[in-house]
Amino acid sequence: MIEPLIKRLENFQPCTLDERCALKEILGPVKRLQRGQDVFRAYEKSTEVNVLLEGWATRYKMTKDGHVQTLAFLLPGDLCNIHVTLVDRMDHSLCAITPATFASITRENIEKLYASQPRLSRAFFWSMLVDESILREWLVNIGSRSASKRVAHLFCELLTRAWAAGLTDDHSLPFPITQQQLGDAMGITSVHTSRVLTYLRNEGLVCFHNHHLDILDWARIKSFAEFEPAYLHLANAAPAPAGNGSLSQLTR
Amino acid sequence: MIEPLIKRLENFQPCTLDERCALKEILGPVKRLQRGQDVFRAYEKSTEVNVLLEGWATRYKMTKDGHVQTLAFLLPGDLCNIHVTLVDRMDHSLCAITPATFASITRENIEKLYASQPRLSRAFFWSMLVDESILREWLVNIGSRSASKRVAHLFCELLTRAWAAGLTDDHSLPFPITQQQLGDAMGITSVHTSRVLTYLRNEGLVCFHNHHLDILDWARIKSFAEFEPAYLHLANAAPAPAGNGSLSQLTR
DNA sequence: CGATCTGTTGATGCTCATCAAATCCAGTGG
């Protein structure tokens, strides 16, 4: 049941059997959330660490005028808020965008883990660094690329991460994100998102069918979006998707 | 000489005498850089941790077409790259934008510190979390605010941080950032940056004189920019600037 | 089977980019 987390951490280093047990022990009860429910909200006291096990989630902030800015999309295995041990209040919110399950780890158990499992601590720390690195790339994306390139770049990132998370092994991935949510993440309106997607479809780069996104031309969308996956720090990742992709195309 | 770093860490928790000594011991030789020189570059092997002691620096990424996206402005006391211990290559660059001095800490010494000084480790960890939090707010800024509000928001952030870093105790701060660099950070051109600054001046919100930025109306620029300093996590910070500001205005 | 959420398309206007030229300013050297 904690496989997604282990799979995630193993992008940094392999987990020993002992470490798997340690993780299993500290993992608290599993929460099930509906689509649209918040896991935690900005300004709330932070309590425990959450781990996304199934489904998708978004990290977001809301401005006073009600505008939502999405800060990250979370896939199974992602840690939602390792911050908890050091910061007393959340500065952002987290929302399930599909039916999702989360495991929680209490502060005490996290502290125990830090004390007794140095290798796992490093893996958690690494996960935080990757989150930060992704944030930096999103800033580049929104700050300096056109809307269509932004969206294409996000698609490249999501495919690469979905693949690392074991959600897919080809160029298709489940895609539960609405155009409104996509716009909130890319800093554009849902209307313009629709036009951008039409453009990407007409260009033969992607297509959509029953809530899946298909990347039709991996090489071309990568170069169109200037996607360089180094920032995902997935060095220890496994073989490439089948089809027209290759390992070097995906991870270099 | 390491006072800026201590001042920075004390925004999280006070440093004991023992901890000050520990810091002093591990701090390596001081580097002096000219304006425009890089401290480290993207794709380079990461070697040691750098701490900015004097001057200003920018964290940035460059896209293939040569466009620069600034990811952060660093003030004295800021840690440049705590990442180093876990990531083998940098995914971004760091550049001095004034003559600046940096101290370096070797990987081994950082590891030693983590092992022997749990409280300092937490402070370093906290510093990383704040960097990440600032990145999130920048994403909101660029993704969902107009150019003039973006710039105003940045000014609010810089004043608050400059004050926490002990660079000023009123509503003025040294301002070595060119309009080009400001534009690179805000995702706008230098031409438009110039127009935005003219607007903010005409509105009576700010003024510039001999490389200093004066915030003329703190309450109004704060509300104009929707600035909410909670994300800087400066809870343990000291009294407010003099003039028309008050603690609650600055830190709430 | 209406109700509601999501996606598509068109018309119009604002924000900001782009190109270009002029001005200002700090430094440098005669």
Add this chain to the structure above:
DNA sequence: CCACTGGATTTGATGAGCATCAACAGATCG
């Protein structure tokens, strides 16, 4: 001290990209 130089800033004119408003078409679901 003044002329020169290269960077930084300002201003104007024009156009591209995206927002906004509005209407409609499909989905999805109780």
